[in-house]
Amino acid sequence: MEKIILKAQNEEELKNMISRSLTLKEDETYQVKVLKYPKKILFVNIKGEYEIEIVKKSELKTNKTETETQELKIQNKNKDVKKDIKNYSLQKENNKNSNNKKNYRNGNFENDENHSDMNIDKIRGFFKEFIVSIRLDIKIVNIKKENNGKYLVILDGKDMRFLIGEKGSALNSLEYLISTTKKFKHLKISVDSNNYKEKREHSLRDLARKKGKAVLLTGNAIKLNPMASHERRIIHEEISFMKGLKTESVGEDPKRYLIIKKLDEKN
Template identity: 65%
Template structure:
């Protein structure tokens, strides 16, 4: 029986270096690699891939390659035949009525939504396991066609929220740039933190607005995500004689509260 070893690495280059250090091959020997787990990067957490490396005879490897080559050709042929049958079957299927079409579309939408929720849940489960944080998923709610709210709880939520919600904002931003969530928006909340944060932001807007009105000097606020900037914009708009302007690029975009120019154009 040939030697087998299990190696963990972050990428292919690292794996090759580990194999070269770990294996001593005879002239008639080579190795093959079986992927047990693919490497992953979840936000700021790197998860190494897991591989089974087996030493085999070169002749055995050639036999395996020939065997799989024949198997692949057979599979392609079967796929072509099956596709042809599918086309013939579609030709004889009667045209569904409009109600069946609508039901089918609704089922597709529901299936897609459920699949998205499952994908989001899987991501957060993996994140919690790999970060070893005391956090649990309470619920995942679909807010609209492309927006989902993830409700979390647990004694380690303070690490996710951070000071004044800065870590939470960065967490949501990092999720938004992941390729798997490209076409959807994921919001994270815990114990109505965002509702409490909104009240705090409105109080901040009123307080800073009064200072601008009394001194005439503009005030620059700290960088905020779009959702929080919108709350400040809205609250300041209720104060006569004030306006807000946005500057900078995400995720460091910020607001300035200032007085309107009194000049008549």
């Protein structure tokens, strides 16, 4: 039977698209197969992908019965798997506790930071849950504590562009949201992928030099687009290396922006 692929953000939008796209006969109906679920990541909406197939109503009833039987088998199998996983987890936890007690009695606890830093385990647990919930092709590459005390989370995957967002906007928002949670309020957590932040910093410094030269050449002040505070600091720093220029911050976050102007320019 005929099949079409539709993309929609929600169920209502999908139903409207189906009603406009399909012309059904009296003995026909349709069934929907989800190829990709719709997602919302911070400020980014990603449409779901659906396969719509026109089928005979009689065929649908037969397929439904077969599907229900198969789903029941899968559910029973999943119950057994979950039970095995639960038993394995309990056994693993008991072994861990037993080893910890043994090490404690013998005075063999390691002082290595990678073994003793519980914050890394908390951060890893948070990001595992986050990645599962957003259903994107993203994985944790590494989590480490840097010399300045900040925790760096390195992610990678085909869908990282959605988590980074336009000019890093989604990534900045994610870091801000993490910093406001009660669990991580006392920690500084940075998220990066494929050295994106380093590349972004180079891009911002190039932008600052380019705009700074234009101000020196024309004498006209230049207003930049709104940026996060750490990106404004990069612009401030780079302009400070250029004689005869200064920067001024204007507005309130998240729309706070910079103006590059000559030092002798009157306000």
